[in-house]
Amino acid sequence: MKPETACLHAVRDHSHLTGAVAAPIYQSATFAHPALGQSTGYDYSRLQNPTREHTEKLVAALEGGADALAFSSGMAAIACLMELFGPGDEILATDDLYGGSIRLFDRVSKKNGVIIRYADTSDVTAVAAALTDRTRGVFIETPTNPMMRVTDLRGVKDLLAGRDTLLLVDNTFLTPYFCRPIVCGADAVIHSGTKYLAGHNDTLAGFLVPADAALAERLRFLQKTTGAVLAPFDAFLVTRGIKTLALRMEASQRNALVIAAWLREQPKVTRVYYTGLPDHPAYELSRRQGTGFGAMISFSVDTEETARRILEQTELILFAESLGGVETLITYPATQTHADVPEEARAARGIDGRLLRLSVGIEAAADLIADLGRAMA
C-alpha cells in the first residue's frame, strides 16, 4: 500500500458492526468485564482505549514500528522515553535540538542521574568521538530545529553495532510521509503529533514508535504507570489529521520550495536554511534518507531591526510558536522555542536575533510571498 493510501486505510476497525467509516470516539474512562477473569480487551482508558488504539495502530503502520504509543503531548512522550534510563546512563543528543527537549534533558533527566552529552550529530565522526561505554541512547532530531542540519541515520546506526545503545529519532519535521527512520535502523521514533500528524494547530499529541516488541513492552509499562495518555477526542483529531497527511505534506513542501528560492533573492535576507535547496549541504543525504525535505525554513536577515519588523508586519503569516499546521507560522527562535537555551549555547549554534523560522502551510505561495515582501519592505 502506498503512503497516501495507508494514511486512510492502514487500519480498519472491524470490531464495530455499524459500518462507520470514521473510527468512533469511545469517550469512556472504564469498560465493564463480561465475567470474573474476563475482559473485552479494554479495562480502563489509561491502559487502552479503542479510539486511541486506532490512532496508535495507524502511526505504527506508517512508521513501520512494532507498536505506537500515543501521549498527551510530544514532551509527555519524550519524558516517558527517558524513564528507560537511570543513574549513570549516558544519552548522546543532537546539539541543535528542540528547546523543550533540551530543557527536559538538562533540568529533569540530569536530576535523575542520567548524563546528557551533546554533539553535532550531522557529523558522524563527532558522534563516534562522543560515544562512551555508558552511552545507552543516541537521541537525534533531523533535520534540526532551527538550523536544519541533517544526520546520516544509517551512518550513526553503523557506529552502534554491538553496543547496548538505542537509536532514538525525533521525526516530527519530516513525518513518515517523507522519512521512515526505522528503515534506517532507528530503535524508536518520536513525534510531536501536535505538528504535522494532527496538522491543524488544534490539538496536542505525542507518539513513541518502538521498532521491536520487546521495547514496546517496556514502554507500555512505563506509559500505563506514568499515565500521560492521549484523550479519545484528541486521538480522533489526530486520526482525522493523518487522513490528509500526504496532501498537506506535498502542498506545504511545494510552497516551501518556492518561498526558499524567493527568500534567497531578497536583499535583506543574508542566509536561507532549507534542505530542499540543491546547494544545502544535506540535500543529497536528505534525498537518500527520505522522499522529501519538509516545509520548515529558517532564514537570517541583515539586522535585528528587520527581524522584528517582519514579525510585527506580517498579517497572513501568524507570529506564533509551533509548526506543522495548515496555517503558515513565523517564530523567533531566540526568544521563543530556544528561550531556555543559554545565550552562549544559542550563539554557538547561530541562533541569534537575526534568525527567523517559518513553518510553511498550505495557503497560496503567492499570498505568502506578498505578505513577507510587504513586511520586509
Ligand SMILES: *Cc1c(COP(=O)(O)O)cnc(C)c1O
Ligand atoms: C514541538 C516539538 C516537540 C514537543 O512536542 P509538544 O507536542 O509540543 O509537547 C518535540 N520535538 C519537536 C521536534 C517539536 O517540534
